[in-house]
Amino acid sequence: MTLAVRDLTIRFGGVTAVANMSLDVGAREIVGLIGPNGAGKTTFINCIAGVNRSVAGSAVWGGREILGLSPAALLRLGVARTFQSVVSLHDLTVLDVVKLGAAAHARRRSGFIAQFFGSERTFEDELCESLLKPLNLADVARSPIQTLSYGQRKSVDLARALAAEPQMLYLDEPVAGLTYQEGLNMGAVIRSVRDRFGCSVIMVEHKMDVVMATCDRITVMAHGSRIFEGTPAEVQTDQEVRRVYLGDA
Amino acid sequence: MTTRTVLIAAALAVAVALVGYEANRFWAYLIYAVAISSIGAMSLNLLIGFCGQITFAQGALIGVGAYTAGNLGNAGWGALSLLGAGLCGALASALIGLPALRLRGLYFAISTLAAQFIFSYLFKILQPLTNGVSGLVVKPLVLFGRPVASDQEYAVISIVLLFLSWLFLSRLAQTDVGRALLVIRESELVARGMGIDVSRTKMKAFLVSGFFAGLCGGLLAFTSRFANPEAFEIGLSVDQTAMIIVGGLGSLAGSVIGAVFVTLLPEAIQRLGELMPSADLVSAFREMAFGVLIILFLLLEPRGLVSLGQRLRSRWSGSKSNAGTAVTIPLRDRSRTFAMPAFNRRKV
Amino acid sequence: MTFALQLSIAGIATGSVYALIALGIVLIYKCSGVVNFAQGAYAMLGAYVTYALLRVGLPAFAAVLLGMVLMAGIGVLTERLALRVMLKAPIVSIMMVTLGLLIFLRAFCLAIWGPDQIAFPQIFPAGAIDVAGIYLTYNYIAAFVLATTLSIAFLCFYRFTSIGLMQRCAADNSRAALAIGIHVSNQVSIAWAASAALAGLGGVLLATLGGLSLGISDIGLIAFPVIVVGGLDSLIGALIAGFLLGMLEAFTEGMLTPGLEDILRRFTTIQSVGALQQVIPYALLVLMLLVRPQGIFGRSGTERV
Ligand SMILES: Nc1ncnc2c1ncn2[C@@H]1O[C@H](COP(=O)(O)OP(=O)(O)O)[C@@H](O)[C@H]1O
Numbered sequence: 001m002t003l004a005v006r007d008l009t010i011r012f013g014g015v016t017a018v019a020n021m022s023l024d025v026g027a028r029e030i031v032g033l034i035g036p037n038g039a040g041k042t043t044f045i046n047c048i049a050g051v052n053r054s055v056a057g058s059a060v061w062g063g064r065e066i067l068g069l070s071p072a073a074l075l076r077l078g079v080a081r082t083f084q085s086v087v088s089l090h091d092l093t094v095l096d097v098v099k100l101g102a103a104a105h106a107r108r109r110s111g112f113i114a115q116f117f118g119s120e121r122t123f124e125d126e127l128c129e130s131l132l133k134p135l136n137l138a139d140v141a142r143s144p145i146q147t148l149s150y151g152q153r154k155s156v157d158l159a160r161a162l163a164a165e166p167q168m169l170y171l172d173e174p175v176a177g178l179t180y181q182e183g184l185n186m187g188a189v190i191r192s193v194r195d196r197f198g199c200s201v202i203m204v205e206h207k208m209d210v211v212m213a214t215c216d217r218i219t220v221m222a223h224g225s226r227i228f229e230g231t232p233a234e235v236q237t238d239q240e241v242r243r244v245y246l247g248d249a
Numbered sequence: 250m251t252t253r254t255v256l257i258a259a260a261l262a263v264a265v266a267l268v269g270y271e272a273n274r275f276w277a278y279l280i281y282a283v284a285i286s287s288i289g290a291m292s293l294n295l296l297i298g299f300c301g302q303i304t305f306a307q308g309a310l311i312g313v314g315a316y317t318a319g320n321l322g323n324a325g326w327g328a329l330s331l332l333g334a335g336l337c338g339a340l341a342s343a344l345i346g347l348p349a350l351r352l353r354g355l356y357f358a359i360s361t362l363a364a365q366f367i368f369s370y371l372f373k374i375l376q377p378l379t380n381g382v383s384g385l386v387v388k389p390l391v392l393f394g395r396p397v398a399s400d401q402e403y404a405v406i407s408i409v410l411l412f413l414s415w416l417f418l419s420r421l422a423q424t425d426v427g428r429a430l431l432v433i434r435e436s437e438l439v440a441r442g443m444g445i446d447v448s449r450t451k452m453k454a455f456l457v458s459g460f461f462a463g464l465c466g467g468l469l470a471f472t473s474r475f476a477n478p479e480a481f482e483i484g485l486s487v488d489q490t491a492m493i494i495v496g497g498l499g500s501l502a503g504s505v506i507g508a509v510f511v512t513l514l515p516e517a518i519q520r521l522g523e524l525m526p527s528a529d530l531v532s533a534f535r536e537m538a539f540g541v542l543i544i545l546f547l548l549l550e551p552r553g554l555v556s557l558g559q560r561l562r563s564r565w566s567g568s569k570s571n572a573g574t575a576v577t578i579p580l581r582d583r584s585r586t587f588a589m590p591a592f593n594r595r596k597v
Numbered sequence: 598m599t600f601a602l603q604l605s606i607a608g609i610a611t612g613s614v615y616a617l618i619a620l621g622i623v624l625i626y627k628c629s630g631v632v633n634f635a636q637g638a639y640a641m642l643g644a645y646v647t648y649a650l651l652r653v654g655l656p657a658f659a660a661v662l663l664g665m666v667l668m669a670g671i672g673v674l675t676e677r678l679a680l681r682v683m684l685k686a687p688i689v690s691i692m693m694v695t696l697g698l699l700i701f702l703r704a705f706c707l708a709i710w711g712p713d714q715i716a717f718p719q720i721f722p723a724g725a726i727d728v729a730g731i732y733l734t735y736n737y738i739a740a741f742v743l744a745t746t747l748s749i750a751f752l753c754f755y756r757f758t759s760i761g762l763m764q765r766c767a768a769d770n771s772r773a774a775l776a777i778g779i780h781v782s783n784q785v786s787i788a789w790a791a792s793a794a795l796a797g798l799g800g801v802l803l804a805t806l807g808g809l810s811l812g813i814s815d816i817g818l819i820a821f822p823v824i825v826v827g828g829l830d831s832l833i834g835a836l837i838a839g840f841l842l843g844m845l846e847a848f849t850e851g852m853l854t855p856g857l858e859d860i861l862r863r864f865t866t867i868q869s870v871g872a873l874q875q876v877i878p879y880a881l882l883v884l885m886l887l888v889r890p891q892g893i894f895g896r897s898g899t900e901r902v
C-alpha cells in the first residue's frame with residue numbers, strides 16, 4: 001500500500017506550521033523527513049497520525065482518505081506511530097505496553113472476558129519471540145518502564161507500535177537522545193523491521209549519518225514545505241539543502 | 250497478580266473473618282469498619298491512583314449507596330439491596346464523571362467538589378427518600394431469609410465482600426482496560442495516540458468505581474442501621490482520599506493498608522483522649538492529629554506505606570532482588586530549588 | 598424594591614470581603630500552581646487571632662494589623678515547610694496537603710476557642726445611617742470600604758510596583774524569571790504571605806458582620822466555584838467573583854429560598870430547601886464548566902504531542 005499526501009496546510013492561530021506539504025511513500029519504502037528545528041515535521045506527522053487537524057490538503061493511504069480519522073481508526077487501517085519523546089509510563093511493564101499496542105489491533109487480542117479470567121502466558125511468549133527478542137528487550141520483558149534506560153524505552157515504544165502489525169510506521173526522532181552507538185543500532189533495527197514486517201516507514205530524524213544509512217529516499221522540509229526530495233546521495237550534494245539545513249559551509 | 254497472591258489473600262481473608270466471628274463486639278466492629286472503608290478506598294484508588302481522575306465526590310457516592318440500600322432493604326429486597334446500592338452508585342458516578350470527558354485535572358476535581366456539595370444538599374432536602382436531616386433508620390440486612398443482627402456476622406460478610414471486590418479489581422487491572430487507565434493517567438494525548446478510546450475507558454472506570462463506592466455505602470448503612478446526611482459530607486471524601494494517599498496511590502493492597510491506618514488511628518487517639526477534660530477537646534485533638542498526619546505522610550512518605558513496605562522487603566532480602574533492575578532515569582527533572590506551577594504543559 | 602436594595606447592600610458588603618479572600622486564592626494559584634483549600638482556614642484563624650489580641654487589650658487598629666502580620670508569617674511558614682517540598686508531587690497530593698491544613702487549623706481553633714459562636718468585639722462604631730429607608734450599618738460600610746480599598750490597593754501594587762512586576766513575571770514563567778535573575782522562591786513566599794494576610798483581614802471583617810465561629814472557614818470551599826467561574830488565574834475575575842458570590846448568597850437567602858419553599862410546600866411533602874445559598878454557586882459552576890471550562894476571564898492552555 002502507498003501513502004500520498006498532497007498540499008497539506010496546518011495553522012495554529014496566525015502561525016502556518018505546515019504549508020502545501022506533499023509527500024509520497026511507496027510500499028516497503030523508508031522515507032526520511034529532515035529539516036531544521038521548527039520546520040513543521042512533528043506537526044506534519046501529528047496531522048497524518050490523526051492528532052492535529054489540517055486546514056487544507058489530502059492524505060490517501062491505500063486508496064482511502066485518512067485526514068480527520070482518529071489514531072484508533074488509523075491503527076485499524078494499519079498506520080502506527082511512535083512518539084517524539086518517550087512517555088514515562090512508570091508502573092507498566094514492557095509486556096504491558098506491548099500488549100496495549102496489540103490491543104489496538106483487535107484481531108490479535110483476546111476479549112475482555114478471556115483476559116479477565118484467563119492467563120496470557122502463550123500470548124506473552126509469542127510477543128517475546130516475535131517483537132522483544134529482535135529489539136533486544138526480551139531480558140527486561142517484565143521490568144517496569146521506569147527501570148529502563150532511555151534507549152530501551154524508545155525500543156519499547158517501537159515494539160508497542162509494531163505490536164499493532166502496522167503497514168505504515170511513523171517514527172518521530174527515533175534516535176534523538178540515544179548514544180552514537182545506540183543510534184546506529186536503531187537505524188539497523190529500523191531496516192530489519194521493515195524487512196521482517198514489510199511495512200513502509202516515515203522517519204523524522206536529525207542525525208544525518210543514521211538518516212543516510214537507513215533511508216531509501218529523503219524529503220527535506222523548511223518553513224513548512226518540501227524544498228527537496230531525492231536519494232541520500234543527492235541530498236548531500238544539493239546546494240539549496242546545504243544552505244537551509246546543513247549551514248552554508 | 251499470581252495464583253500465589255490470590256491464595257495468600259484468601260487465607261488472610263479467612264483468618265480475619267474467623268477472628269471477626271469469634272471476637273467480641275468491639276473487635277468485630279473494628280474489622281467491618283476497616284473492611285468497608287477498604288472497599289471504598291479501593292474504588293477511589295481506581296479513579297485517582299489508576300486513572301488519574303481526581304475526585305472529591307466519593308462521600309456522595311457512598312451516600313447514594315447507603316440511601317439506596319437503606320430504602321431497598323426496608324422495602325424487603327434482602328441481599329439484592331446491596332446490588333442495588335452498587336448499581337445506583339455506578340449510575341451516580343457516571344453522572345459525576347460526565348464532565349471528565351471535557352475537563353481535565355484541576356477543573357474536573359473542582360467539578361466533583363461541586364457534585365459533592367450538591368449531593369450533600371440533596372440528601373438533606375429530599376425528605377421522601379432520605380428522611381432529611383433526621384436521618385433514615387435502616388432495618389438489618391436480610392440474608393437467606395434471616396435478618397443479620399450481630400456485629401460478628403457483619404464482620405464476616407464485610408470481609409468476604411472485601412475479598413471479592415479486591416479479586417475483581419485486581420483482575421481488572423490485568424486486562425487491557427486496566428492498563429489503558431494507567432496510560433490515561435500519564436497522558437490523555439498519548440493514550441489517544443496509542444489508539445485508546447479515552448472517553449469510553451474513563452467512563453468504564455467511573456462505572457466500576459461507583460459500583461464499589463455504592464457497595465461500601467450499602468454495607469455502611471446496614472452495619473450502622475442508620476444513614477444521615479452528615480455522614481456523607483466532604484469530610485468522608487477527605488477521609489477516603491487520605492486512605493489511598495497514606496496507603497499508596499495506584500495500589501489496591503495500599504488502599505487496604507491505608508484504610509486500616511486511617512480507621513484505627515482515631516480509635517487509638519480516642520483511647521488516649523479519654524484522659525482529656527472535655528469531649529470537644531478529644532475530637533479537636535483527633536482532627537488535629539489527622540490533619541498533621543496527612544501532611545506528614547505526604548511530605549515524608551509520598552508514595553505511601555506500600556512503598557515503605559517494598560523498600561523494607563528489598564533491604565531484608567539484600568541486594569539480590571535489586572540486581573536485575575537498573576537505576577531510574579528521571580526524564581523531566583525539575584529543579585527542586587524553585588517553585589514551578591504544578592500543571593506544567595507537557596511536550597510529549 | 599427597598600427589600601431588594603437592602604439585600605444588594607448586604608450582598609455587596611459581604612461580597613467585597615469574599616473578593617478579598619478570593620484574591621488570595623488566585624494569587625497563590627498564579628504564583629505556585631497550588632489550589633489552596635486552606636484559604637478559608639486562614640480567614641478563620643486571622644479572625645480568632647485578632648480576637649485574642651483584642652481581648653489582651655490591644656487597640657482595634659493595632660490588633661487588626663498585628664493579626665495580619667502574624668497571618669503573613671503563617672502563610673510563609675506553610676509555603677516553606679510544606680508546599681516547597683512537594684514540587685514534584687501529584688496534584689492530588691498537593692490538594693490534600695492544603696485540605697489537611699484546613700482540617701488541622703479548624704481543629705486547632707476548636708481546641709482553643711470551642712465550638713460555639715462568639716460575639717466579636719465592636720471595632721467599628723455601632724449604629725446605622727438611614728438612606729431613603731435603607732439601613733446601612735457602620736459595620737457594613739466599614740467592611741465594604743476596607744475590603745474594597747485593600748483589594749484595589751493590592752491590584753495597583755501588583756500592576757505598578759517593581760515587586761508586583763517581579764510577581765507577575767514569576768507567575769507567568771518561573772523558569773524564564775529565574776533566568777533573568779528573579780528570586781522566584783522568594784516571590785512565591787511573598788505571594789503566600791500576602792494571601793494569608795488578606796484572608797486574615799477578610800476573616801476579621803466577616804466576624805464583625807456575622808460573629809466569630811469556625812464556620813468562617815467554609816468560605817474557602819464556598820468561594821471556589823465562583824473563583825473558577827471568574828477564571829483561576831485572573832485577579833480581576835476573582836474580584837468580580839467575590840461580589841457575585843455575595844449577591845448570589847443574599848438574594849438566594851432573601852428571595853429565592855422563601856419563594857421556592859412556598860411552591861414546594863404546595864406540591865410536595867418537602868418542607869424546607871435548607872441552605873440553598875450554599876449550593877447555588879456550585880450548581881452555577883457545573884453549568885459554567887461545561888460551557889467554558891477556563892472561566893470567563895481565564896486563558897485556555899494547549900497541550901502538544
Ligand atoms: N500546538 C501548537 N501551537 C502553536 N504553534 C505550534 C504548535 N505546535 C507547533 N507549533 C509551531 O509550528 C512550527 C513547527 O513546529 P514542529 O512541527 O514542532 O517543528 P519540528 O518538529 O520540525 O521541529 C513551530 O514554529 C512551532 O512553534
Ligand SMILES: [Mg+2]
Pocket residue numbers: 041042043084
Ligand atoms: Mg519535532
